[in-house]
Amino acid sequence: MKSERRKIKTPKSINREIVKHFLMLAVILVLLVESVFLIITSSSANSTAREQLMRIGRDVASLTDGHNDSALLRYMRNCREDGFAVYIVAPDGKVILPLEEAEEVGFSNEIEDIKSRLIKAGRGGSVIYTANDNLNYVASVNFYGEKILVASYSLLITRNTMRRLIIYFTIVGVIAITLCGLISYVVSQKLSGGLKNLSSCAERFSKGDFNVDFANSEYLELAVLSDTLNSVRDEVKKSGDFQRELLANVSHDLKTPLTMIKAYASMIREISGNNPEKRDKHLQVIIDEADRLTGLVNDVLNVSKVNSTLNQINPKVFNLTEFVYGIINKFEYLQETQGYSFMVDIDANLYTRADEEKISQVIYNLLGNAVNYTGEEKTVYISLKKDLAGDRITLKIRDTGKGISKEDLPEIWNRYYRVNETHSRPVKGTGLGLNIVKIILQNHKFDFGVDSELGKGSTFWVDFPEVPAEIQ
Numbered sequence: 001m002k003s004e005r006r007k008i009k010t011p012k013s014i015n016r017e018i019v020k021h022f023l024m025l026a027v028i029l030v031l032l033v034e035s036v037f038l039i040i041t042s043s044s045a046n047s048t049a050r051e052q053l054m055r056i057g058r059d060v061a062s063l064t065d066g067h068n069d070s071a072l073l074r075y076m077r078n079c080r081e082d083g084f085a086v087y088i089v090a091p092d093g094k095v096i097l098p099l100e101e102a103e104e105v106g107f108s109n110e111i112e113d114i115k116s117r118l119i120k121a122g123r124g125g126s127v128i129y130t131a132n133d134n135l136n137y138v139a140s141v142n143f144y145g146e147k148i149l150v151a152s153y154s155l156l157i158t159r160n161t162m163r164r165l166i167i168y169f170t171i172v173g174v175i176a177i178t179l180c181g182l183i184s185y186v187v188s189q190k191l192s193g194g195l196k197n198l199s200s201c202a203e204r205f206s207k208g209d210f211n212v213d214f215a216n217s218e219y220l221e222l223a224v225l226s227d228t229l230n231s232v233r234d235e236v237k238k239s240g241d242f243q244r245e246l247l248a249n250v251s252h253d254l255k256t257p258l259t260m261i262k263a264y265a266s267m268i269r270e271i272s273g274n275n276p277e278k279r280d281k282h283l284q285v286i287i288d289e290a291d292r293l294t295g296l297v298n299d300v301l302n303v304s305k306v307n308s309t310l311n312q313i314n315p316k317v318f319n320l321t322e323f324v325y326g327i328i329n330k331f332e333y334l335q336e337t338q339g340y341s342f343m344v345d346i347d348a349n350l351y352t353r354a355d356e357e358k359i360s361q362v363i364y365n366l367l368g369n370a371v372n373y374t375g376e377e378k379t380v381y382i383s384l385k386k387d388l389a390g391d392r393i394t395l396k397i398r399d400t401g402k403g404i405s406k407e408d409l410p411e412i413w414n415r416y417y418r419v420n421e422t423h424s425r426p427v428k429g430t431g432l433g434l435n436i437v438k439i440i441l442q443n444h445k446f447d448f449g450v451d452s453e454l455g456k457g458s459t460f461w462v463d464f465p466e467v468p469a470e471i472q
Contacts, residue, residue: 014192014195015189015192018188019184019188022180023181026176026180026181027177030173030177034166034169034173037165045158045162046158049158050128052082053128053153054126054137056079056086057126057149057151060072060141061141064088064149069097072097073097073098076097085152085153086151088148089107089148089149091111091146091147091148093108094106094108095107118139118148123140126138127139130155133154134152134154135155138150138151197215198225198229201215201229202214205229210236210237213230214226214227261289264286265286314355314357315355316353316355317351317467318354318356319350319351320350320351320395321347321348323363324363324395325344327360327364328344331371338378339378340371340374340379341377341378341379341380342379342382344383347384350384350386350393350466351466351467351468352464358440358443358444359444362437362440362441363395363397365433365436365437366460366462369433369434370397370398370399370460373458374399375401381398381399381400382397382398383396387463392465393463393465394462394464395461395462395464396459396460397460397461401457402454403453403456403458404450404452404454412450446462446464446465448461448463449461
């Protein structure tokens, strides 16, 4: 079975498309306006001619009844000046008035048709009809006996007028279309100019130029796009800076324990191998540095793992009291080897529903953070209390360190962020722990936060939903 080839459409120029569609719209509008105007004008001219012919008929009939020949002749000459030919015709088709045209004009060929039309109209009736490019009005009048009034208006006058109007409209239409084309070209140049600028900036940005500025535009849509691209640029730049900072931090943090491990391993081989006391001391340093190295690697791996499994939460009900105690017990080596104190105030038999594995990461990271940043007395306060006013369990972990400034508080949850403070002992970690905490707790939709005051330490807290013990 042959695979169908997908047709690739050639991209179209925005300039050409805008100009083309503007011109098409202009042509359609000009033709539509001209057509409507000409139709209305032609219809109005014919309607006006009919009304004037009927008025002429009434006026002539009143003049013939009064036998006012001089007034009738003046009226007929005035009508001639307005483009209307008026005749009094005998039943045989001979013109009676005006006499000067009796020799030139005759209706002998049309008289039978005229009489036929008048008979159909009935006695005293009148008829308007079109014949031989003329609009004709015929009626019976009393002029020294029964005569026929014939008034006509040449439709060629209207047609000539319409032709002139068409010429004028064509000239105006060409001018309008030309102006529309020029305006659409200017607008398309401005629009495409903004797009070309954004495209040029995007190309530079794709090559790593983070100083590029997606300039704002006078057009709202392009201005919104520019702001969006500038935001993307800032985020990508920030991400790149974070990655470089991570590499620098991890490289430095990994180098230190590796150097220590190598140094103390050499000391054991060359100096303290036969001295149990010194050898155990040196081995403990190697173990501590290996643990530190493992923690650094786990931090980096955990961030990737948490980010890649955001929707993979496996909640279950478990005893949070025993769970927290179990994690605290794993920090006992710090009490024995480094003199840390853990002040614990935990209510018994508190149950919650959460992903046990991920919550363990949260508590490990919060305890590790408190250990790293607590004061010289090396004391960490841990409380797990039921909220008597609701159905929450609040975990609080407090250190006695230097605290966090208000400016730094919103940033501490960001990836790779570290508070720029000097400490009496090196702070372990890559700056990923609190970001892991934030991702896990946000995914659980748990409330969490930190309260801190400079010089008095920081308290990190998490609210867990309480599950009644009796449903276990």
